Amino acid sequence: MHDVLIRKTAFSVEEIFHEGGPIPDKSLRRAAGLAVIENLFAGRYEPDIQWFMEKLRPLGMALATRLVEMLGGATQIEGYGKGAMIGAAGELEHGALWHAPGGYAMRALLENSNAIVPSAKKVVGVGGRLDVPITHINASYVRSHFDSMEVGLNDAPKANEMALVLVMSTGPRIHDRAGGLAARDIVGKDGLR
Amino acid sequence: MKAKIRKIAVNIEETHQEIGREISPPTRKAVAVAVIENPFANTYHEDLTELMDIGAELGTLLGRKCVEALGITPGQAESYGKSAMVGENGELEHAAAILHPKLGAPLRVEVAKGAALVPSSKKMGSPGQVLDVPLGHKDAAYVRSHFDGIEVRLNDAPRMNEIMVAVAVTDSGRPLPRVGGLTHEDAVGQDGLR
Numbered sequence: 001m002h003d004v005l006i007r008k009t010a011f012s013v014e015e016i017f018h019e020g021g022p023i024p025d026k027s028l029r030r031a032a033g034l035a036v037i038e039n040l041f042a043g044r045y046e047p048d049i050q051w052f053m054e055k056l057r058p059l060g061m062a063l064a065t066r067l068v069e070m071l072g073g074a075t076q077i078e079g080y081g082k083g084a085m086i087g088a089a090g091e092l093e094h095g096a097l098w099h100a101p102g103g104y105a106m107r108a109l110l111e112n113s114n115a116i117v118p119s120a121k122k123v124v125g126v127g128g129r130l131d132v133p134i135t136h137i138n139a140s141y142v143r144s145h146f147d148s149m150e151v152g153l154n155d156a157p158k159a160n161e162m163a164l165v166l167v168m169s170t171g172p173r174i175h176d177r178a179g180g181l182a183a184r185d186i187v188g189k190d191g192l193r
Numbered sequence: 194m195k196a197k198i199r200k201i202a203v204n205i206e207e208t209h210q211e212i213g214r215e216i217s218p219p220t221r222k223a224v225a226v227a228v229i230e231n232p233f234a235n236t237y238h239e240d241l242t243e244l245m246d247i248g249a250e251l252g253t254l255l256g257r258k259c260v261e262a263l264g265i266t267p268g269q270a271e272s273y274g275k276s277a278m279v280g281e282n283g284e285l286e287h288a289a290a291i292l293h294p295k296l297g298a299p300l301r302v303e304v305a306k307g308a309a310l311v312p313s314s315k316k317m318g319s320p321g322q323v324l325d326v327p328l329g330h331k332d333a334a335y336v337r338s339h340f341d342g343i344e345v346r347l348n349d350a351p352r353m354n355e356i357m358v359a360v361a362v363t364d365s366g367r368p369l370p371r372v373g374g375l376t377h378e379d380a381v382g383q384d385g386l387r
Contacts, residue, residue, distance in 0.1 A: 007210040008219075011262075014202040014347075150348040153206075154323075 003055040005038040007161065009063075010153055013070050021175040029170045031070045032132065032151045033063035034163055042089040042160035053097050059164065060098075060105030067168045068109055078183065079145045079169035080106050080113070083132040084121040087157035095121035098164045106137075106166060113137040114191035127154050132167045136183060140192050143180025144172035196247040197230040199355065201254075202347060205262045211368040220365040224326055224345045225258035227251055227358050234282040234354040241290035248296035251358050256303030259362035267305035271377065272339040274361045275300070275311050276326040278318040280351035288315035291358055301331075304362060308385040309334040318357070321348045326361040332382030337374025338366035 013031040017023055037059070041049055068074050082102040084095030103117035118133040118140075129152035136142035149167045157163045172183070187193050203226075207219040229251075232243055252275075260267055275296060277288035292313050301307030312327040312334075323346045330336035343361045351357040366377065381387055 005210065008206060008208045010204060010206045012202060012204040013262075014200060016200040017198055019199065154344045 004059055007036045007038070008156070010034045011066060011070065012151065014149070016174045019174050024174065026171060028172070028174045029071055030134070030147070030149045030167065031067045032149050032165060032167045033067050034151055034153065034165045035059055035063060036153070036156040036161055036163050039087060039090045039094055039160050039162045041091070041094050042087065049094065049097060053100050056097060056101035057105070060101035063166045064105040064109050067166060071168055071170055074110050076170050077110050077168045078137060078171050079134040079147060080110070080117055080137050081132045081134040081148070081167045082117050082119045083130045083151070083165040085128050085130050085157050085163040086121070086123045087159045087161045088123065088125055089159035090123065090162060092121060092123055094162060102164060102166055106168070110137055112188060114188060115140045116191060124157065126156060126158060128152060128157070130165065132165055134167055134169050138188050138191070139181065139186040141181045142183050142186065143178055144176040144183060145169070147173055194250055195243060196227065196250050199228045199230070200350070201258070202226050203258050203262050204345060206343065208368045214369060216368045220363070220368045221263055222328070222343045222361060222363045223259040223262040224343045224359055224361040225255040225262070226345050226347065227255060228347065228350040229356050229358060231280060231283045231287060231354050231356045233287060234280070241286065244287055244290035245294040248291040248294065249299055251291065252296040252299035252360070253303060255358065255360035256300040256362065259360060260303055263362065263364050265364050267303055269364050270304035270331060270362050271365055272328045272341065272363045273300065273304055273307065273311055273331050274313065274326045274328040274342070276314045276324050276359045278316050278322065278324045278351055278357040280353045280355045281317065281319060282353045283356060285315060285317055287356060291356065300360060304331055306332055306382070308332045308382050310385060318351060320350055320352060321346060324357060324359055326359050328361055328363060330377065330380065332385070333375065333380035334386050335375045336377055336380050337372060338370035338377060341367050
């Protein structure tokens with residue numbers, strides 16, 4: 001029996017050049033990787049679910065590796081986030097199984113990634129959309145890097161599936177000018193500042 | 194470039210399993226979309242040449258993005274499609290000017306050949322609306338296993354004065370084709386139909 005049965009994967013990369021203001025030298029790129037897998041716990045209350053986190057580790061690493069490749073290497077990555085959409089026969093708690101395998105896979109590949117990986121999760125029907133939050137990888141309070149990326153597929157997740165998502169970005173919002181802690185002023189010790 | 198591009202997005206989908214059956218190798222579809230300024234927003238222009246030239250640029254750019262995303266050689270592309278969604282201050286004819294006169298020829302260079310008509314769709318729309326890009330076999334339009342489509346949408350496009358232009362390319366047909374008709378293997382690929 002398969003522990004992690006993948007029905008499909010989807011990858012998106014966005015490159016943003018401007019949003020009506022002056023065009024910066026460096027464009028912003030955001031990439032998302034999404035895996036639609038069978039939810040082994042769908043349709044019932046299952047008390048013991050934690051063992052599945054270990055099974056998800058290779059998937060976390062595969063998605064994170066692909067995102068790093070799509071964005072041109074680990075040194076390019078400045079923001080990250082993760083999320084889960086659970087099909088209608090599942091439970092919100094099932095999405096929480098993605099926290100450790102998804103988050104630590106990205107942090108294993110990215111140097112100076114002391115910040116907690118922000119996340120969002122929800123139960124949805126087929127075609128549901130998720131706004132995945134993004135923050136700076138090394139200091140959660142860096143205001144320029146607060147962002148998000150919307151993901152979703154018209155045919156997923158089915159009732160007994162979950163869609164597990166990782167997102168990475170290469171820089172600040174394209175016309176960042178709301179102040180706050182700047183990336184150049186990061187101390188980089190506590191993951192916050 | 195004549196096109197004033199605000200953003201580009203590239204999506205790739207791989208189907209590994211369908212209704213419990215393993216798909217090996219996975220079927221793969223890519224769609225690349227550019228969000229551009231509509232130079233003719235808010236005014237009626239008789240001459241749409243500028244949009245036609247933009248279409249030619251985007252045929253190359255978006256076709257190449259798809260092929261690169263799939264990691265294939267141009268010759269390995271099997272089907273394609275094109276679509277445009279025009280923001281509310283534009284006109285449906287603007288989509289036609291981008292898609293039909295000049296976009297196809299440079300796209301065909303990117304997918305090596307392309308004897309068949311490039312299937313297309315167009316609509317007026319607003320940020321977050323879905324654009325369904327039709328797909329058909331690139332060399333023989335009657336290949337039944339390759340009739341398909343891919344959905345694309347961006348939560349922030351097209352804004353009122355923008356146009357979203359999409360090109361889709363695949364390296365495969367549907368995951369489990371079994372409705373008969375002309376097959377990829379039997380296609381001649383000369384007249385664009387069979």
